[in-house]
Amino acid sequence: MATEPGALPAYLQISELLIRDIAAGRLADGQRLPPEREMAAEHGVSVTTLRKALADLQNRNLLDRRQGSGNTIRASGEMEGVYAYFRLELRQGGGFPTAQVLEVTRAVKPDDLPDLGSDTGFAWRIRRVRALNRLPVSAEEIWLDGRFTDRLSAEELSQSLYLYYRERLGLAILRAEDHVEVDPVPNWVPEDLGLASGEPALMVARRTWAQTNEPIEFSRSWVNTSRARYVSRIS
Amino acid sequence: MATEPGALPAYLQISELLIRDIAAGRLADGQRLPPEREMAAEHGVSVTTLRKALADLQNRNLLDRRQGSGNTIRASGEMEGVYAYFRLELRQGGGFPTAQVLEVTRAVKPDDLPDLGSDTGFAWRIRRVRALNRLPVSAEEIWLDGRFTDRLSAEELSQSLYLYYRERLGLAILRAEDHVEVDPVPNWVPEDLGLASGEPALMVARRTWAQTNEPIEFSRSWVNTSRARYVSRIS
DNA sequence: AGGAATTTGTGCGTATGTATC
DNA sequence: AGATACATACGCACAAATTCC
Numbered sequence: 001m002a003t004e005p006g007a008l009p010a011y012l013q014i015s016e017l018l019i020r021d022i023a024a025g026r027l028a029d030g031q032r033l034p035p036e037r038e039m040a041a042e043h044g045v046s047v048t049t050l051r052k053a054l055a056d057l058q059n060r061n062l063l064d065r066r067q068g069s070g071n072t073i074r075a076s077g078e079m080e081g082v083y084a085y086f087r088l089e090l091r092q093g094g095g096f097p098t099a100q101v102l103e104v105t106r107a108v109k110p111d112d113l114p115d116l117g118s119d120t121g122f123a124w125r126i127r128r129v130r131a132l133n134r135l136p137v138s139a140e141e142i143w144l145d146g147r148f149t150d151r152l153s154a155e156e157l158s159q160s161l162y163l164y165y166r167e168r169l170g171l172a173i174l175r176a177e178d179h180v181e182v183d184p185v186p187n188w189v190p191e192d193l194g195l196a197s198g199e200p201a202l203m204v205a206r207r208t209w210a211q212t213n214e215p216i217e218f219s220r221s222w223v224n225t226s227r228a229r230y231v232s233r234i235s
Numbered sequence: 236m237a238t239e240p241g242a243l244p245a246y247l248q249i250s251e252l253l254i255r256d257i258a259a260g261r262l263a264d265g266q267r268l269p270p271e272r273e274m275a276a277e278h279g280v281s282v283t284t285l286r287k288a289l290a291d292l293q294n295r296n297l298l299d300r301r302q303g304s305g306n307t308i309r310a311s312g313e314m315e316g317v318y319a320y321f322r323l324e325l326r327q328g329g330g331f332p333t334a335q336v337l338e339v340t341r342a343v344k345p346d347d348l349p350d351l352g353s354d355t356g357f358a359w360r361i362r363r364v365r366a367l368n369r370l371p372v373s374a375e376e377i378w379l380d381g382r383f384t385d386r387l388s389a390e391e392l393s394q395s396l397y398l399y400y401r402e403r404l405g406l407a408i409l410r411a412e413d414h415v416e417v418d419p420v421p422n423w424v425p426e427d428l429g430l431a432s433g434e435p436a437l438m439v440a441r442r443t444w445a446q447t448n449e450p451i452e453f454s455r456s457w458v459n460t461s462r463a464r465y466v467s468r469i470s
Numbered sequence: 471a472g473g474a475a476t477t478t479g480t481g482c483g484t485a486t487g488t489a490t491c
Numbered sequence: 492a493g494a495t496a497c498a499t500a501c502g503c504a505c506a507a508a509t510t511c512c
Contacts, residue, residue: 232412234412
């Protein structure tokens with residue numbers, strides 16, 4: 001393992017390497033890792049150091065460590081990971097999330113918007129409809145600070161916005177805070193969502209932060225609660 | 236450190252000992268711990284082992300470890316622990332939670348209630364008003380399954396219901412799931428909450444589970460969103 | 471300002487215990 | 492019962508951050 005001056009600690013380099021392997025599918029769910037001594041030799045570190053890397057994966061719920069049995073990848077959390085921040089469910093439970101972008105605009109930041117950590121005053125406004133099993137459940141307006149990119153089009157945005165942030169903009173969302181309230185539906189929501197403009201509806205206001213703890217994004221979602229509900233699991 | 240056969244590992248013995256010290260107030264918030272080498276000597280273990288105990292405390296958010304600076308107790312998490320499941324905040328943020336019990340009734344379980352893991356068919360219904368900084372913010376109706384206790388009175392219930400569950404009933408809440416919706420306000424809510432019966436309001440439906448993963452409780456809270464909002468932090 | 475002292479972070483190698491196969 | 496593999500624990504050396512003089 002290279003030990004350049006500015007580099008990350010060896011155990012973090014290894015754990016990040018394994019995380020990328022999982023994300024890329026090179027390490028699949030349920031796959032058994034080689035014994036710790038082997039892996040330590042492969043990476044040219046001591047068993048102690050390698051164990052610290054594996055402990056890190058365990059803390060992230062990506063690895064099942066079992067004495068006498070071995071270390072097993074738990075990549076099930078991966079696809080969930082992309083949607084870990086999505087908190088709407090069909091009323092009968094579950095539903096596969098998709099999104100349709102209605103509009104992408106570069107605009108002056110409104111005054112009532114929370115601070116996004118920039119002084120440019122410009123931001124991207126993304127409006128989209130989120131669906132579960134193809135049933136539209138919410139309309140979402142997202143404000144992404146302007147400092148991250150100079151161009152942004154509806155075509156570029158994949159189904160998972162956070163995936164786009166991570167892969168195209170190098171922004172990993174690490175934290176979010178939702179405020180759930182009741183708020184009038186705006187006038188731009190499409191018909192098929194089943195929400196009447198001006199009527200009170202469940203509204204989720206979200207702020208997100210990146211690795212560096214800088215605020216990135218602010219969004220508001222109006223939810224059709226006859227189709228979906230906001231779910232929060234606590235443990 | 237004693238190393239009897241059936242005992243916990245040394246590092247866990249030490250971390251549990253420190254946790255008890257924090258809970259009992261012998262280690263106060265902000266207090267600085269002795270250097271690791273000193274503590275290791277005190278407990279008769281190696282620095283490595285002691286560090287593992289401290290890492291455990293850090294994972295529990297009870298300790299702040301800073302290279303070059305030392306280890307500092309963060310007991311703030313203690314009181315928060317009791318209210319960790321409380322997700323309402325004043326609109327300006329924060330607020331100290333209190334509760335006033337309106338009514339405690341033993342009743343037949345309604346049919347539309349989710350399964351509470353019992354076949355007795357009886358349950359306790361608790362109605363109370365929750366306040367933040369003495370301002371009423373929500374009305375709550377709780378159904379506690381009947382199998383846990385034969386008597387329950389308003390006087391017995393402390394401010395924190397979960398504290399009561401833990402100390403009197405031996406029930407530690409380990410998991411909860413909130414469903415947030417919009418729902419008409421019931422007719423029993425008191426005037427000073429500022430919610431009109433029958434009008435739609437933010438409603439939080441919660442199920443809770445105990446250690447054993449058995450369902451315990453179901454509750455619904457109607458929130459005055461002009462005073463408070465439902466907050467969910469994700470990381 | 472600057473350098474020494476203090477304190478935690480990282481990493482190694484090894485020995486032994488214990489769960490699983 | 493034996494082999495395999497992870498868990499615990501020790502002691503040491505050096506790096507990096509902080510504090511103190």
